[in-house]
Amino acid sequence: MSNYRAAGPIAEENLRGQAMTLAAAIENAAAQDPSFKSLTGFHPADVAFFAVIDQRGTIRFHSNPDLIGSFADSGDLLPTMRNNVISESRVVLGTGEKAYEFDTPLNIRGELLALRLTLHTYRADAVVRRARLNFAMLVSLLVAGWFLAFVIYRFAEREERHQREMTHREGLARLGEMGAMLAHEIRNPLAGIKGYAQVIEKKPAEERNRRFAQGIVNEVLRLEDLVNDLLAFVRNETPSMTRLDCRGLVTHAVSLVSQEARQLHVAVSIECHEDIPLFGNRDRLVQVLLNLFKNALQAMPDGGALRIKASVSGPSVIITVADSGTGISTEDMARVFEPFYTTKARGTGLGLALCKKIIDEHNGTINLTSRVGEGTSVSINLPLQKGSNSSGSGS
Amino acid sequence: MEKSRFSLFFVSIVLLHCLSAGSAFAGFGFGGDDGGTSGLDFNKGYDINTVVTVSGRVTSLPHPGEQDHLILEVSAGGEIVNISLGPKGFWEKKELSIHLNDDISAKGSKAQGKDGKTYLMAQKLTNKTTGAQALLRNDKGVPVWSGANGGSMSNRPSGGMWGGGMMRGGGMMRGGGMMRR
Numbered sequence: 294m295s296n297y298r299a300a301g302p303i304a305e306e307n308l309r310g311q312a313m314t315l316a317a318a319i320e321n322a323a324a325q326d327p328s329f330k331s332l333t334g335f336h337p338a339d340v341a342f343f344a345v346i347d348q349r350g351t352i353r354f355h356s357n358p359d360l361i362g363s364f365a366d367s368g369d370l371l372p373t374m375r376n377n378v379i380s381e382s383r384v385v386l387g388t389g390e391k392a393y394e395f396d397t398p399l400n401i402r403g404e405l406l407a408l409r410l411t412l413h414t415y416r417a418d419a420v421v422r423r424a425r426l427n428f429a430m431l432v433s434l435l436v437a438g439w440f441l442a443f444v445i446y447r448f449a450e451r452e453e454r455h456q457r458e459m460t461h462r463e464g465l466a467r468l469g470e471m472g473a474m475l476a477h478e479i480r481n482p483l484a485g486i487k488g489y490a491q492v493i494e495k496k497p498a499e500e501r502n503r504r505f506a507q508g509i510v511n512e513v514l515r516l517e518d519l520v521n522d523l524l525a526f527v528r529n530e531t532p533s534m535t536r537l538d539c540r541g542l543v544t545h546a547v548s549l550v551s552q553e554a555r556q557l558h559v560a561v562s563i564e565c566h567e568d569i570p571l572f573g574n575r576d577r578l579v580q581v582l583l584n585l586f587k588n589a590l591q592a593m594p595d596g597g598a599l600r601i602k603a604s605v606s607g608p609s610v611i612i613t614v615a616d617s618g619t620g621i622s623t624e625d626m627a628r629v630f631e632p633f634y635t636t637k638a639r640g641t642g643l644g645l646a647l648c649k650k651i652i653d654e655h656n657g658t659i660n661l662t663s664r665v666g667e668g669t670s671v672s673i674n675l676p677l678q679k680g681s682n683s684s685g686s687g688s
Numbered sequence: 689m690e691k692s693r694f695s696l697f698f699v700s701i702v703l704l705h706c707l708s709a710g711s712a713f714a715g716f717g718f719g720g721d722d723g724g725t726s727g728l729d730f731n732k733g734y735d736i737n738t739v740v741t742v743s744g745r746v747t748s749l750p751h752p753g754e755q756d757h758l759i760l761e762v763s764a765g766g767e768i769v770n771i772s773l774g775p776k777g778f779w780e781k782k783e784l785s786i787h788l789n790d791d792i793s794a795k796g797s798k799a800q801g802k803d804g805k806t807y808l809m810a811q812k813l814t815n816k817t818t819g820a821q822a823l824l825r826n827d828k829g830v831p832v833w834s835g836a837n838g839g840s841m842s843n844r845p846s847g848g849m850w851g852g853g854m855m856r857g858g859g860m861m862r863g864g865g866m867m868r869r
Binding site: 355356411 | 727728729733734735736737738739740767797798799800801802804807809829
């Protein structure tokens with residue numbers, strides 16, 4: 294930067310030095326030959342022109358011989374002669390060239406004259422051009438450097454994100470394989486345990502064993518649910534799709550939890566148009582609704598309202614399951630669809646993850662909104678079956 | 689992701705272009721080192737102070753230069769002088785044949801362009817090899833092709849001839865501030 298700033302003054306200094314040297318040479322030649330004839334062949338490369346003028350404005354010598362003896366406006370040269378001062382400036386010549394003009398007094402054998410010397414600036418300005426070039430290259434390199442740093446940062450960031458995603462997927466895949474193996478190994482013994490416990494429950498050796506056997510059966514049923522969820526989650530086969538009636542699907546799922554809802558004093562309402570057609574796998578969609586209903590009921594241990602609404606919006610069917618339960622905190626919201634993430638003491642963390650997987654298989658989306666203390670609303674967006682012209686909603 | 693990658697690629701191209709442009713125009717305003725524009729006015733530019741007569745050998749036949757003017761390259765006294773011959777249409781009507789290595793003598797206003805080249809805005813051109821002559825400007829530098837050759841301008845203007853302003857409005861034009869010491 295300092296070189297860049299100094300370049301201009303350096304160029305001026307070079308021009309001034311060159312002009313003073315030439316002026317000294319001209320003065321010396323003129324002193325020896327007051328007729329100025331010796332200056333006729335004086336044509337240094339960087340001189341655009343030079344002239345010697347007297348106080349009356351007569352051009353005593355000019356590098357263009359046609360102008361010798363003619364009159365020139367010497368108004369701005371008079372101070373140079375009278376005050377014996379040097380002046381310099383950048384001027385634009387009639388050709389459009391930007392040149393350096395140097396005026397200096399000459400004292401030739403007692404006569405006061407003025408020398409106007411005009412120089413080409415290309416060579417002297419080389420230092421300025423070089424400084425500008427260096428500065429421009431420096432700025433360009435800096436910009437390029439910053440840009441490359443930004444690009445590298447973005448690539449590194451993306452690479453890191455990919456690595457994280459890969460690790461997460463690999464972890465899930467391993468977990469799935471292990472879960473499938475465990476589920477398979479556990480399922481058969483569980484069936485045996487359940488069978489024996491049910492036998493004991495029916496004909497206990499002692500009456501008090503009936504309660505214990507009942508407890509064993511309940512726990513085995515819970516473990517079977519877990520195993521079934523796990524197997525459903527790791528299953529990769531494409532479900533068979535059929536035409537479904539949305540209202541029938543919702544009513545069926547509600548009937549499966551209606552007894553539990555009555556026990557918890559939860560009022561269930563269904564708002565669903567009769568002719569909304571769906572295209573999907575009935576068992577899996579019922580499993581989704583059942584999981585959502587169970588989550589909702591668990592969030593309302595002291596009663597509340599469970600509202601199920603199905604409607605058509607554009608090319609989609611939207612099924613909303615809203616409860617007036619405890620709600621989900623903001624921290625948990627971001628992770629609710631992650632497998633094995635649960636806030637319940639006896640939860641598996643597979644419920645919502647399984648819902649999302651099933652809805653994804655149906656090319657749909659599932660979204661969840663919640664406010665602590667106000668309730669949770671889960672919205673499922675499924676593609677409407679082609680050829681349907683249903684619209685609106687009814688109850 | 690595809691869009692982001694395209695944006696990145698596009699920005700890279702623009703930046704690399706700026707990088708090269710930055711170097712190319714680094715000397716802008718001070719004249720480039722490699723064939724930039726001269727910054728001279730070939731149409732109306734002329735300065736009687738810088739009038740010289742140049743004699744030399746033709747090294748390059750008339751070719752299009754800036755502002756649609758033809759340029760003739762002549763080697764004179766060890767330097768290459770680019771003689772401006774006027775607009776192409778004007779020169780073609782002159783029917784002055786020039787060949788390589790012809791001895792040429794040209795009188796005109798000499799100038800150095802921002803590209804470092806020496807130019808001569810020819811007033812009169814003589815092909816000494818053939819003896820043919822062409823008048824391109826009058827004594828005061830008014831171009832023949834401008835059609836305003838009445839000579840209303842004076843060689844001794846009261847407004848001052850210094851700085852060559854008489855062909856460009858009559859006054860002295862100073863590019864930079866006056867510096868006195």
